[in-house]
Amino acid sequence: MSDFAHSASSTRRIEAADAAVFRHLDDHRNHSAHMGQRSWAMMGSRMEVHMDAGGTRAVGSRSGFTGSFLGIPLAVEKIVIERDPPRLKTSVTVRAPTLWVIGRYRMGFSIIPGPHRCC
Template identity: 55%
Template sequence: MPAMSRSTEAIVRIDSAAKTVFAYLDDHRHLGAHMSASSWMMLGSKMDYEFDAGEARLVGSKFGFHGKILGIAMAAEQVVAIRTSPRLKVWETIGAPNLWVIGRYRMGFEIVPETRWSRLRVFIEYDLPKAAPARWLGLIFANAYARWCTGRMAKDAARYFETAGGQAVPSIG
């Protein structure tokens, strides 16, 4: 995918081993929790995720989300582009996402192990939507939305490990 025109990131300290942090974040349901619940930034709406058999845990695994905000359909299909456990995972949109304020994007997280903790960096590189009115909305709201999204992913992970006390990730199923 060619270079994107905009980017932002959020960095937090997590008092847990990189391997444990990666295992938790490798489950995209944890990363996308902020979009799966109603919030003011989602205008009271929420998105539903769909996963292929790889559940976004393998390079090439496809997944996406869809829903409606104020009755208008929104959706994005994504593919895992890089997955180097326990350090880095990157996914990107495929096709043309149908979103209000951002267009195609590449997101990911990087975990840097320190002596007794890990540094988590959640990042997004994105373009504005190509067509109006979404492009106009993007000019106004894209930066704030991107900061909110990366910030929520990073802070939600840090909060989980504060609450869990750095313990192993519970199994999902």
């Protein structure tokens, strides 16, 4: 049984080579760049994003963010638990995050090979 009470998933067809898609998704900066920018939704706040020197490209790599919203501290730390280029990558929160909306979570992606019309 899972440690997580809820789950969600989505599937998208992407017209690109599997390896190129993996390289993009494997780069944590592509997922977190928006968090370092001040936003209206965060009432002008922003998060400080951090990751290990390897850029979260290995099992055991760590990443996360810290910051505050209306003076309330927010933080999450994740660790990569699976990585099999160019097919899948999964990370999980290390301990209960300090967030308003969600608790511990597991997040990842898997690339399912299919026919490509490009390249």
